[in-house]
Amino acid sequence: MNSIGEECTELKKKYDDCFNSWFSERFLKGDHDDSMCAGIFKVYQECVKKAMKQQSIDFKEVDKDVLGTDNEFKVPPSESSS
Amino acid sequence: MARYYENTTTFNYSWEQVARGYWKRYPNPQSTHVLSEDTWSRQVKDGCLYTKRLLTKTNRVPKWGERFFSAKSVKIIEESVVDPDKKVLVTYTRNLGYTKVMSVVERVEYRPSGPGQTIAKRSAWIDSQVFGFSRAIRAFGLDRFRKNCNQMVSGFNHVLQGMFPRAPAAHAPPVAHALKEMREAAAAARATASALAPVQRS
Numbered sequence: 001m002n003s004i005g006e007e008c009t010e011l012k013k014k015y016d017d018c019f020n021s022w023f024s025e026r027f028l029k030g031d032h033d034d035s036m037c038a039g040i041f042k043v044y045q046e047c048v049k050k051a052m053k054q055q056s057i058d059f060k061e062v063d064k065d066v067l068g069t070d071n072e073f074k075v076p077p078s079e080s081s082s
Numbered sequence: 083m084a085r086y087y088e089n090t091t092t093f094n095y096s097w098e099q100v101a102r103g104y105w106k107r108y109p110n111p112q113s114t115h116v117l118s119e120d121t122w123s124r125q126v127k128d129g130c131l132y133t134k135r136l137l138t139k140t141n142r143v144p145k146w147g148e149r150f151f152s153a154k155s156v157k158i159i160e161e162s163v164v165d166p167d168k169k170v171l172v173t174y175t176r177n178l179g180y181t182k183v184m185s186v187v188e189r190v191e192y193r194p195s196g197p198g199q200t201i202a203k204r205s206a207w208i209d210s211q212v213f214g215f216s217r218a219i220r221a222f223g224l225d226r227f228r229k230n231c232n233q234m235v236s237g238f239n240h241v242l243q244g245m246f247p248r249a250p251a252a253h254a255p256p257v258a259h260a261l262k263e264m265r266e267a268a269a270a271a272r273a274t275a276s277a278l279a280p281v282q283r284s
Binding site (some may be wrong): 001004008015019021024027028030041048053057064068075 | 104
């Protein structure tokens, strides 16, 4: 898959590979130390943020959390239970 | 009022497999509309993995919708939480920008259901605030979402199949191989026998 910034795609692939093996081999097995991919993530992030800035993406909107907050949409009660 | 839609899908893969496959969903033959995918933030908190990703997708709208939606692509924010102990993966997706024209919010919860099976409960809210057109836009959005659902599922299944080949498919080649070997051995034996036959006769 491509990155939003063409120049970041190589970094993204490297990071994704690292993340996917961390997720399978460590995280799902109970090891929650996420330092394994921290280095490559930082470099990749810098690239993506620069690319997003060039495309004038609103960082504030992206940063906003919805999942797990009061703003999250709630599933309406089903008809059988109401 | 936003239009609400929900459906449930069962994947014939364990929850761990679905969770692992989730990050590799794109690209797949059904995802040609997904242009890019990036991780914006990621952290482990209280044993759960929180991720926020930014996706860009092509924006396919009918002719009448072009006056509201001229953008060729749309940006999507995907938040997710993976709880490996409770075995729950929740994803929450919303479009970035153009939310007054049409906002599509999708929440999917993946949980184990029986051995080697995962159930995905999908909820979606589709809204529009364009005066005089909101009903039509909501109906269009809902219809497009419904159609995309099937594609999402078959695309995800395609990726899962590639990562974790199904048992019958995995067993088929060895059986076929064994049969081929047996046939070859039989043919070789016949050839040997017929070669030997004249010798024995004489």
